Amino acid sequence: MLEIKNLDVSVEDKQIIKNLNLKIGPGEVHAIMGPNGSGKSTIAHTLAGKPNYLVEAGNVDFKNEDLIAKDPYERSLLGLFLAFQYPIELPGVTNASYLKQILNAHRKSRGENPIDAGEFLKILKEKSRNLNIPMEMHSRFVNAGFSGGEKKKNEVLQMDLLDPSLIIMDETDSGLDVDALKSTSEAVNKLRDGKRSFLIITHYLRLLEYIEPDHVHVFGDGSIIESGDKSLASRIDNEGYEVK
Amino acid sequence: MNKINKDNFKQDAYKYGFVTEIEDEKIPKGLNEEVVKLISSKKNEPNWMLEWRLAAYERLKSMEVPKWARANIAEIDFQDLYYYSSPKDFKDKPKSLEEVDPKLLETYEKLGIPLKEQEALAGVAVDAVFDSVSVATTFKEKLNEIGVIFCPISEAIQKHPDLVKKYIGSVIPVTDHFYATLNSAVFSDGSFVYIPKNVKCPMELSTYFRINASETGQFERTLIIADEGSYVSYLEGCTAPMRDENQLHAANVELVALDNAEIKYSTVQNWYPGDEDGKGGIYNFVTKRGLCKGKNSKISWTQIETGSAITWKYPSCILRGDNSTGEFYSVAITNNHQQADTGTKMIHLGKNTKSRIVSKGISAGKSSNTYRGLVNFHRKAENSKNFTQCDSLLVGSSCKANTIPLTENNSNTSSLEHEATTSKISDDQLFYCMQRGLDAEEAQSLIVNGFCKEVLQQLPMEFAVEAQKLVSISLEGSVG
Numbered sequence: 001m002l003e004i005k006n007l008d009v010s011v012e013d014k015q016i017i018k019n020l021n022l023k024i025g026p027g028e029v030h031a032i033m034g035p036n037g038s039g040k041s042t043i044a045h046t047l048a049g050k051p052n053y054l055v056e057a058g059n060v061d062f063k064n065e066d067l068i069a070k071d072p073y074e075r076s077l078l079g080l081f082l083a084f085q086y087p088i089e090l091p092g093v094t095n096a097s098y099l100k101q102i103l104n105a106h107r108k109s110r111g112e113n114p115i116d117a118g119e120f121l122k123i124l125k126e127k128s129r130n131l132n133i134p135m136e137m138h139s140r141f142v143n144a145g146f147s148g149g150e151k152k153k154n155e156v157l158q159m160d161l162l163d164p165s166l167i168i169m170d171e172t173d174s175g176l177d178v179d180a181l182k183s184t185s186e187a188v189n190k191l192r193d194g195k196r197s198f199l200i201i202t203h204y205l206r207l208l209e210y211i212e213p214d215h216v217h218v219f220g221d222g223s224i225i226e227s228g229d230k231s232l233a234s235r236i237d238n239e240g241y242e243v244k
Numbered sequence: 245m246n247k248i249n250k251d252n253f254k255q256d257a258y259k260y261g262f263v264t265e266i267e268d269e270k271i272p273k274g275l276n277e278e279v280v281k282l283i284s285s286k287k288n289e290p291n292w293m294l295e296w297r298l299a300a301y302e303r304l305k306s307m308e309v310p311k312w313a314r315a316n317i318a319e320i321d322f323q324d325l326y327y328y329s330s331p332k333d334f335k336d337k338p339k340s341l342e343e344v345d346p347k348l349l350e351t352y353e354k355l356g357i358p359l360k361e362q363e364a365l366a367g368v369a370v371d372a373v374f375d376s377v378s379v380a381t382t383f384k385e386k387l388n389e390i391g392v393i394f395c396p397i398s399e400a401i402q403k404h405p406d407l408v409k410k411y412i413g414s415v416i417p418v419t420d421h422f423y424a425t426l427n428s429a430v431f432s433d434g435s436f437v438y439i440p441k442n443v444k445c446p447m448e449l450s451t452y453f454r455i456n457a458s459e460t461g462q463f464e465r466t467l468i469i470a471d472e473g474s475y476v477s478y479l480e481g482c483t484a485p486m487r488d489e490n491q492l493h494a495a496n497v498e499l500v501a502l503d504n505a506e507i508k509y510s511t512v513q514n515w516y517p518g519d520e521d522g523k524g525g526i527y528n529f530v531t532k533r534g535l536c537k538g539k540n541s542k543i544s545w546t547q548i549e550t551g552s553a554i555t556w557k558y559p560s561c562i563l564r565g566d567n568s569t570g571e572f573y574s575v576a577i578t579n580n581h582q583q584a585d586t587g588t589k590m591i592h593l594g595k596n597t598k599s600r601i602v603s604k605g606i607s608a609g610k611s612s613n614t615y616r617g618l619v620n621f622h623r624k625a626e627n628s629k630n631f632t633q634c635d636s637l638l639v640g641s642s643c644k645a646n647t648i649p650l651t652e653n654n655s656n657t658s659s660l661e662h663e664a665t666t667s668k669i670s671d672d673q674l675f676y677c678m679q680r681g682l683d684a685e686e687a688q689s690l691i692v693n694g695f696c697k698e699v700l701q702q703l704p705m706e707f708a709v710e711a712q713k714l715v716s717i718s719l720e721g722s723v724g
Contacts, residue, residue, distance in 0.1 A: 048679050051671060072678040073687075081679075088676035092694025101690065105681035141694070158680060 001026050001197045002047075002067075002166055007058035009046045015056070016042045018222035024166070029198040031208055033233060034219035035241045040201050041085060043219075044170040047199075048082040049075050063165065077109040081164035083155040085171040090142035095154065098142045099124065099161060106162050127160050131187050148175030149184075156187050167191070168199045173207035185210030205237035260514065264350075271328045277301060280429050283328050287398045287432075290405060300418040300428035307422045314614045314646060315554050315583040317527065320492060325461045327430045371396060371435045371451045373464060383447065392476075393438040394449050397465055400436035407438055411469055415498040415535045415562070423494040424531040427463045431496065434464035439474040439505070448704050450479045453495075461492040468498070470505035472538065477508040477704055490518075490553055495530045503538030503565065508546070510703050511559075512711055515551035520609075522581030525553025532559035536568035536597075544571035546702040548711045549584060550718040558616065560589035563597035563625075570599040573699040577718045578611030578643070587617035587648075592625035592658065601632040604696050606715075607643035608722035614646040621655040628658040636666040637695050639688070639722050689716035 002024040009017035016039040024030050034040040046053045047060065049072035060067040067075060090098065104114045115123075128135060131153045143151050152172055159167050169188075173181055188211055192198070200213060208216070208230065216232040217224045220241065226232065271282050280301045284294040309320070370383075371394065387394050393404060400408050418428045435451040453464060470476055493515060499507050509532075518525025528551070534543035545559040561570025572588035590599035599619065607613040619630045636645035647664050669691050677687035693700065693712050703711055 048675075050675055071683070072675060073681050073683045076679055076681040084676065084679075088670075088672050090673060090677070090691060090694055092697035093690055098690070101686075102677075102680040102682060105686065109681070162680065 001028075001063065002199075003061040005058050005060070007046070007060065008056040009042060010054050010056055011042065011052060016222055017046065020058070020223050022217070022224065024197050024199060026165075026197060027192075027194040028215065029192065029200065029211065029213045030215045030217065031200045031202060031213035031230075031233060032217045032219050032224075033202060033205075033236055033241075036203060038219050039222055040219045041170050044082055044168045044199075044201055047075075047080065047168060048072060073105075076162075076164075077106060079165035081159045081162060081167045083152075083159060083167065083169045083172050085174060087143045087146075087151040087155055089144040089146075091144050093142050094139055095142050096124065096138035099138070099158065102158065103161055123161070127157055130160075130190065131157055132183050133157060149177065149180035152176055152180065152184055153187075156184050160187065160191060164196070166197045166199065168201070170201050171203065172200070173202055173204060181207065182210060205233050208233045260516070269330050270326045273326055274323045275325070275327060275426075275430070279327055283430055283432060286328060286330075287401070289398075289401055292405075292409065293401055296413070296418070297429050300425050301430075303419055304422070304425045304429055307425055309422050313554075313556050313585045314612065314616075314648075315556060315585050317554060318490060320490075320527070322426075325492065327461060327463070328432055371449075373433055373435070373451060373453045387445075387447075390443055390446070391440040392443060392445055393436065395436055397431075397434045397436040397467060400467075404436070404438065407469065408436070408467065411498065411500055412465075412467055413498075415500060415533045416496050416531055420531065423529045424496055427465060427494050427496040427531070430461075431463045431465035434466045434495070435468075435480075436466070437468040437476060437478060439470045439476045441471045442473040443471075444474065445476040448477050448479055450481070452481045461494065463493075464495045466495070466497040467500075468507055468509070469500045470502065470507045470541075472503045472505060474502075475506045475508075477510070479510040479512070479704060479707060481512045481514070481707075490525060490527050491516075492527045493530065493552075495532075497530070497532040497559075499532075499534035499543055501534065501536050501538060501541035501543050501565075501568075504540045505538060506542040506544075507534065508544045509534070509559070510707065511545075511547040511549070512703075512707060512714065513547065513549045513551055513555070514714060516553075517551045517580065517582050518553040520580045522553070522610075525582075526551065528552035528555045528557065530557040532557060533562065534560065534570070535562045536565050536570060536594075538568070539565045539594075540567045541565050542569040542571070544569075544573070544702070545588065546573040546699065547575070547586075548700070548703070548714065549574070549576040549586060550714050552584075553582060555582075555584040555586055557586050558588055560591070561599065562591045562593065563599065563628075564593045565597075566594040567596045568594055569597070572599075572601045572603070573702045574603045574615075575606070575696045575699045575715065576604070576613055576615075577606045577715060578608065578613045579718055579722055580609040580611060582609075582611045584612070585614040585616055587615045589618040590620070590630060592619075592621045592628040592630070592655075595624070595626045595628070597625055597628045599628075599630045601630070601634075602698055603632075603634045604699055605634070605636045605645055605647075606639065606692060606695065606719070607636070607645050608639035608719050610642045612644040612646075614648065616648045616650075618650045618652070619660060620652045621658040621660075623654045625655045626657045628655060630658075630660045632660070632662045634662075634664045635695070636664075637692065638666065638668045639692075639719065685716070685720060688719060688722075692716070692719060 004020055004022040007020040032040050055068050100120050133153055213230055216228055218226040280297050416424050439445050501507050515526035536543055543561050549555050563570050570590050576584045576586050578584045603615045605613040605615055615634045621628055634647045651660055673691050674687045700711055
């Protein structure tokens with residue numbers, strides 16, 4: 001699915017990622033844990049193609065394509081989804097019309113016709129119900145004035161809608177209370193179908209208690225310093241990042 | 245970061261730039277008394293109309309071209325212009341669509357205004373103005389049944405002289421300013437609307453203006469009168485071929501709303517803006533003014549200004565009737581070398597008058613976009629209120645946005661509220677949308693349409709979708 005080889009990334013002339021290697025197979029759930037400021041979010045942004053995130057060396061293979069050579073929207077259409085830590089507000093753009101437009105962009109790339117309004121509403125209702133999102137939220141502007149929980153739920157709704165093959169979650173647990181964390185995680189777990197892969201970036205263990213990873217990596221000083229199974233996450237939680 | 249093939253966008257940037265190959269009949273170039281008389285005789289006008297025009301022309305001789313706009317306007321040689329152009333064999337206006345030259349019908353079809361297939365625009369009556377003449381007006385009979393008059397102004401001068409005489413120049417006096425006075429002397433055609441007492445006009449009225457001939461100025465004149473308790477929604481659209489020269493468009497639009505009447509006037513202006521280097525394009529110098537003459541009357545202007553090399557206009561409201569309301573909703577988009585200096589004037593004369601101004605300026609490329617507005621409370625305009633909001637959005641770093649709001653408050657009991665913002669489309673917003681599968685152009689268009697939403701939603705439904713597309717097209721090639 002995804003293979004990162006010897007990746008160096010710098011942001012504004014500062015090298016953040018140094019010789020990163022990571023392989024994620026189909027259906028696998030990987031978690032990257034690391035202290036604040038370690039640059040773990042940089043991995044997410046680099047994979048999604050954020051401008052100013054400069055790949056200095058190495059390469060990334062995603063579904064047998066050279067990911068780095070592609071524009072951000074092409075990566076999305078290829079099946080890469082990034083759930084943002086801080087979802088962006090789009091004033092004046094209603095959530096419903098935004099969701100419909102991004103869905104149609106994906107349908108178009110698959111050679112399908114734009115979705116019919118009635119059918120879209122049906123899908124939106126069903127998927128919103130799973131996440132306890134009131135339909136009223138869709139007539140508001142995208143993320144504008146949303147609470148932290150609403151923003152994160154809206155991210156999960158989008159990943160559900162776009163049916164990606166790799167989901168990168170950047171600190172999705174931040175800003176969520178226990179109830180929201182639970183319902184959000186349940187929705188994410190429903191997307192685990194044995195084929196779809198996940199890369200979960202988090203500081204804390206708590207998200208991983210709901211979404212159980214197959215592999216856990218500890219990130220420090222721009223690279224993966226230790227890998228293991230989910231027990232590694234519990235150990236980090238008990239002992240902190242300093243202990244190796 | 246975004247590999248956008250700009251050449252592709254150049255080609256479809258202005259899709260209305262074609263020229264209709266049709267023989268036209270022009271009167272000699274130049275501006276003089278003979279030309280004014282000739283235009284009047286072409287229209288078989290009664291003597292009072294000719295006298296009115298000549299008075300305007302007399303006045304014009306002592307007037308000077310205004311120069312205060314924040315725009316670089318090339319000197320216009322008013323003697324080197326044609327003031328009248330009409331498709332040949334148009335001496336007798338066609339009585340039905342069957343008699344209209346198929347080439348003209350084809351032109352409007354290409355512009356997306358099918359005059360023939362009314363099913364396509366059901367619920368909208370269209371008056372099509374080609375250069376200096378009105379080509380066709382649809383749904384006339386249906387409107388006649390309820391007493392609504394919707395016809396070319398040249399026809400109204402013949403058939404409804406009392407109404408025209410009473411109201412023409414009553415909102416924009418012939419002495420107003422150079423371009424308005426020029427229009428009064430040489431106006432060729434335009435639309436006339438009268439809504440009788442207590443009639444809510446059941447369909448949108450729409451005029452579609454097309455400049456085709458070269459070296460020709462278009463001087464249309466529109467007059468809309470809403471009698472007591474009536475309502476009308478009116479929309480105008482404009483396009484022109486791509487030509488190297490600058491062409492002058494100096495229209496006058498007058499609106500009169502009597503007691504309890506409401507006029508909603510929407511404009512989607514898409515005149516040819518000139519090429520990427522700023523060559524050619526329309527000079528859009530238009531005077532639009534509405535008079536809320538009666539109590540509880542309301543006039544609402546909505547404008548989507550995307551075209552023209554230079555746009556210079558201030559659709560205004562004179563709030564004379566007590567409790568009257570004026571509104572101005574504007575989206576002005578400038579790209580490449582376009583210049584726009586636009587805004588409104590709200591003149592509060594009556595008691596308890598209210599006005600609301602929402603202006604959204606979007607500048608891209610090397611363009612310049614100025615909001616200029618005046619809110620004036622007269623001494624007697626007790627308990628009046630204005631709310632003004634001016635937002636500017638910058639795309640790229642070579643464009644300019646200015647906001648010049650002027651207020652004059654002579655009433656102790658009146659209040660003004662003003663908000664202004666200037667923002668840029670953030671890279672984070674673009675990246676977020678692109679991460680969800682939208683390319684750079686789509687992402688920008690989504691964000692810009694969101695920025696304009698408050699104004700776009702004022703448009704009649706039939707045109708809102710078109711306007712959204714137009715907003716996107718106008719900014720093509722400005723990303724990245």
